[in-house]
Amino acid sequence: MSHMGYPRLMSVDREQVLRSAAALLTRKSTATMDEVARAAGLSRATLHRHFAGRDALVxxxxxxxxxxxxxxxxxxxxxxxxxxxxxxxxxxxxxxxxxxxxxxxxxxxxxxxxxxxxxxxxxxxxxxxxxxxxxxxxxxxxxxxxxxxxxxxxxxxxxxxxxxxxxxxxxxxxxxxxxxxxxxxxxxxxxx
Amino acid sequence: MSHMGYPRLMSVDREQVLRSAAALLTRKSTATMDEVARAAGLSRATLHRHFAGRDALVxxxxxxxxxxxxxxxxxxxxxxxxxxxxxxxxxxxxxxxxxxxxxxxxxxxxxxxxxxxxxxxxxxxxxxxxxxxxxxxxxxxxxxxxxxxxxxxxxxxxxxxxxxxxxxxxxxxxxxxxxxxxxxxxxxxxxx
DNA sequence: CCTCAATGAGACAAAGATGTCTCACATGGG
DNA sequence: CCCATGTGAGACATCTTTGTCTCATTGAGG
CATH class of the missing domain: 1.10.357.10 (Tetracycline Repressor, domain 2)
Known part of the structure; x- marks a missing residue:
């Protein structure tokens, strides 16, 4: 019902996901989307719902x-x-x-x-x-x-x-x- | 007849292959084995004959x-x-x-x-x-x-x-x- | 309690890279 | 000339990753 770009209920904190992704990718730049998701504490499906793909994430x-x-x-x-x-x-x-x-x-x-x-x-x-x-x-x-x-x-x-x-x-x-x-x-x- | 590890006839210069591979991989570290081979002026098959795999190349x-x-x-x-x-x-x-x-x-x-x-x-x-x-x-x-x-x-x-x-x-x-x-x-x- | 949005789990096909194989060509030596 | 060796081209199966999908579950708000 919100007119904002982001849903009202954000179980996953976009900012925090990005931070953990950065932390992981800094160490291992070839990390999989699945590894990034796990590192952020969520599933690959959810990661994909927030970032269309690896490019979008980067x-x-x-x-x-x-x-x-x-x-x-x-x-x-x-x-x-x-x-x-x-x-x-x-x-x-x-x-x-x-x-x-x-x-x-x-x-x-x-x-x-x-x-x-x-x-x-x-x-x-x-x-x-x-x-x-x-x-x-x-x-x-x-x-x-x-x-x-x-x-x-x-x-x-x-x-x-x-x-x-x-x-x-x-x-x-x-x-x-x-x-x-x-x-x-x-x-x-x-x-x- | 040779008792050396490498064949007598080396059409491809191992050293030169490594140099061109280094030049390419320096610019694009994710380059394909095929790209590496092309950059060295040979086919992927031949590259594989000289370096068992990507790991061996690196x-x-x-x-x-x-x-x-x-x-x-x-x-x-x-x-x-x-x-x-x-x-x-x-x-x-x-x-x-x-x-x-x-x-x-x-x-x-x-x-x-x-x-x-x-x-x-x-x-x-x-x-x-x-x-x-x-x-x-x-x-x-x-x-x-x-x-x-x-x-x-x-x-x-x-x-x-x-x-x-x-x-x-x-x-x-x-x-x-x-x-x-x-x-x-x-x-x-x-x-x- | 009911509803709905967000998530997790998993299946699935598509794409790309890799490793292996075969076959044909050519080139140098015997 | 003939043969052996090295090569290029391509086919092939396999593996990994990716992107998309469905379905069940959870949890907060009405």
Whole structure:
């Protein structure tokens, strides 16, 4: 009777299903729809009722990931203060989405031909803009392009998430390891 | 008449098949055996005659990748001179294997349960040893663990290879981008 | 209590990939 | 020339995953 897109009675929480799917697919990107369903605590039939197919599920994950990243970028207030501090805030805010992000980044790599979600372009532009700002302020060296620094940020976040999950890096050190490496490499250094 | 394991007449070059397979699988990790065969310029039947199955193919790729990485590490003479220069030599020597390496790294992530190839542990130990040496020499900061720096090196090589292949970074800048970022983050900095 | 929506379980066909096989072709050596 | 070996093409069964369907059950609201 509801005129909303979603039924009033939601026994399964769409958000939570997506989260558990992300957690599983981050570890095993080839997981079956059945495995995803089990991991989310529901049957394959119900999973199919919420997401038309595997593609739709991945699309929804992509949507969620982009949404979380944009929220993280908003919360990090990239335009305020020094670029250095902004990068620190960015890594801090984006950490909860690191697992999902790393899955989506590697997933995107095999979208070769297809036109990818415009959201990624927006995110790339915002992050690259932060590094450009840092260069213009004289904080960051100019021989490392903003595009590369952006790529490196994605890489390090993905690698960091995986290293933490694998026990090679302590979870509490996640931000420090990434920020120090990235900023250490990006900052202009005082020649001794 | 030959007592060797391989026939005298090798119309297909095993090495070259592996290289084209690596090139394809790096771009599309879910490529079919048929696609791999076509990319190598031979039929699926012949590919099967040389590699019992997909698993065997991936194992062979793993073997090749480890072999190339070990050769790169040997050529880089990690124990000689400053750790800083050794890292530069390492990145330079390992660049040709970057694509294959990035494929194998992401492929290894879904080997969850299985015991992974001992070669990886050897490589990890040698690279981590280089960073440890840099720390002991006072070149590198000690708050970034060798394990993390090793992981970061893998990440940046993979990301760099992908960025180059995607046109976001010029191929000639590959070494510079990776080395400067990694060393910039790893080096002890003179506090201003 | 009754109803209806959401779910779980399972059956089912379709599609794709894999592994194996046979047969024909060609190419180099004896 | 003849033969053996390597290859390509294709057929074939099998397996897995997927997408769709039906049917029974559950649980909350009227």
């Amino acid at each position: 699309r929804a994950l992509e949507e969620l990931g982009i949404q979380e990243c944009e929220a993280a970028l908003d919360a990090a207030r990239l335009d305020e203060g020094s670029a250095d501090d902004a990068v620190r805030r960015l890594v801090k805010e984006i950490e909860p989405a690191a697992g999902l992000l790393s899955f989506l980044v590697t997933e995107n790599q095999l979208f070769e031909g297809d036109t990818q979600h415009e959201g990624w372009a927006r995110l790339d532009a915002r992050i690259a803009g932060l590094f450009t700002r840092g260069q213009e302020r004289g904080e960051f060296r100019i021989d490392l392009t903003p595009a590369w620094l952006t790529e490196a940020l994605y890489c390090l976040i993905g690698g960091g998430a995986w290293a933490v999950q694998d026990g090679r890096v302590a979870a509490k050190d996640f931000q420090h390891m990434i920020v120090e490496l990235l900023l250490g490499g990006a900052r202009r250094r005082v020649e001794p | 194992r062979a790729l793993e073997e090749l990748g480890i072999q190339e990485c070990e050769a790169a590490l040997d050529a880089a003479r990690l124990d000689e001179g400053s750790a800083d220069d050794a890292v530069r030599r390492l990145v330079k020597e390992i660049e040709p294997a970057a694509g294959l390496l990035s494929f194998l790294v992401t492929e290894n992530q879904l080997f969850e349960g299985d015991t992974q190839h001992e070669g990886w542990a050897r490589l990890d130990a040698r690279i981590a040893g280089l960073f440890t040496r840099g720390q002991e020499r006072g070149e590198f900061r000690i708050d970034l663990t060798p394990a993390w720096l090793t992981e970061a090196l893998y990440c940046l090589i993979g990301g760099g290879a992908w960025a180059v292949q995607d046109g976001r970074v010029a191929a000639k800048d590959f070494q510079h981008m990776i080395v400067e970022l990694l060393l910039g983050g790893a080096r002890r900095r003179v506090e201003p």
